[in-house]
Amino acid sequence: MAENRHAALGLSDEKVLEMYETMLLARRLDERMWLLNRAGKIPFVISCQGQEAAQVGAAFALDREKDYVLPYYRDMGVVLTFGMTAKDLMLSGFAKAEDPNSGGRQMPGHFGQKKNRIVTGSSPVTTQVPHAVGIALAGKMEKKDLVTFVTFGEGSSNQGDFHEGANFAGVHKLPVIFMVENNKYAISIPYERQVAAEKVSDRAIGYGMPGVTVDGNDPLEVYKVVKEAADRGRQGEGPTLVEAVSYRLTPHSSDDDDRSYRAPDEVAQDKNEGPYHYLRRLFEGKWHHE
Ligand SMILES: Cc1ncc(C[n+]2csc(CCOP(=O)(O)OP(=O)(O)O)c2C)c(N)n1
Ligand SMILES: [Mg+2]
Numbered sequence: 303m304a305e306n307r308h309a310a311l312g313l314s315d316e317k318v319l320e321m322y323e324t325m326l327l328a329r330r331l332d333e334r335m336w337l338l339n340r341a342g343k344i345p346f347v348i349s350c351q352g353q354e355a356a357q358v359g360a361a362f363a364l365d366r367e368k369d370y371v372l373p374y375y376r377d378m379g380v381v382l383t384f385g386m387t388a389k390d391l392m393l394s395g396f397a398k399a400e401d402p403n404s405g406g407r408q409m410p411g412h413f414g415q416k417k418n419r420i421v422t423g424s425s426p427v428t429t430q431v432p433h434a435v436g437i438a439l440a441g442k443m444e445k446k447d448l449v450t451f452v453t454f455g456e457g458s459s460n461q462g463d464f465h466e467g468a469n470f471a472g473v474h475k476l477p478v479i480f481m482v483e484n485n486k487y488a489i490s491i492p493y494e495r496q497v498a499a500e501k502v503s504d505r506a507i508g509y510g511m512p513g514v515t516v517d518g519n520d521p522l523e524v525y526k527v528v529k530e531a532a533d534r535g536r537q538g539e540g541p542t543l544v545e546a547v548s549y550r551l552t553p554h555s556s557d558d559d560d561r562s563y564r565a566p567d568e569v570a571q572d573k574n575e576g577p578y579h580y581l582r583r584l585f586e587g588k589w590h591h592e
Contacts, residue, residue, distance in 0.1 A: 307522050311529070313362075321362055321521055325354040328378040331388055332552075335395050335410075339556045344395045348411045349552040350378040352572065353483050356516075356546035357453075358383055359524030360481055363532055364451055370419045370437050372430040372452040375411030376483065380453065385418035428454050428461035431480070435467040438476040438535075449477040449535035451528075456545075457488025457496050459505065468543065472509035477535030479528060480543045483518065485550035490563040506543035518546030 357379025414422025434452035506513025531542035549572035
């Protein structure tokens with residue numbers, strides 16, 4: 303079962319195990335950060351929990367030597383795949399001067415690390431989108447073999463920055479992968495009150511690019527669609543919009559109380575179907591010695 307699926311995608315056992323390890327590392331780091339926050343040791347947490355599969359699946363489909371990633375605040379799985387370490391992330395959580403992201407000056411989640419082509423972003427959501435489009439334009443003008451990968455939430459796909467960036471990338475056929483991490487909420491606002499379209503990916507047609515919605519709890523499916531998008535970009539065929547559907551398992555941040563706007567059993571249900579459990583099943587029997 304599992305072996306056939308990843309082998310069919312050209313992924314070795316070692317590669318897919320590395321994906322799993324990266325997802326688990328992200329989950330464990332995030333859980334630890336909540337404990338540190340509640341113990342009064344670190345000031346703020348904004349979580350990847352529930353989105354690791356989409357993040358790691360996507361990042362593994364990119365070229366870690368050439369491509370640029372413009373992550374948003376939940377993308378621990380992306381930055382760990384692109385070379386950031388657990389120590390780097392903890393240095394950020396503790397706001398230490400050695401934090402590679404900003405020397406402890408920015409809030410956690412503002413990822414940036416030049417040596418790994420992780421491009422830093424601003425706090426206003428979606429500002430990373432036009433940056434990704436600009437880097438792709440520069441790459442095209444300089445005839446470089448690169449794609450840019452930019453992520454943002456479904457709520458953020460309502461910002462002008464997304465629409466302007468997507469339009470420009472579509473018109474100029476730029477090698478950009480736009481990945482919406484649809485976790486069903488923008489702070490307290492559920493999807494139905496954010497977007498009138500059935501799917502965020504429906505917006506792609508307006509910008510002359512393919513749009514695909516994928517199960518964000520399935521890292522191999524996300525890998526597949528992002529790999530196809532990267533291949534299209536490298537071949538000069540232009541951008542792609544990917545929507546990875548998952549569920550935000552934590553409150554919006556350590557400063558939010560989600561009990562005021564969603565029922566605990568809704569969260570519990572998605573916890574059971576979340577990526578951590580999915581992958582545990584995927585690897586059961588094969589690497590059960592863990
Ligand atoms: C331009 C702008 N408006 C509002 C905010 C405050 N804000 C931060 S995160 C957020 C919700 C974003 O939701 P979504 O895009 O779905 O991402 P998620 O947090 O669910 O991953 C808001 C409104 C902001 N940072 N920037
Ligand atoms: Mg959201």
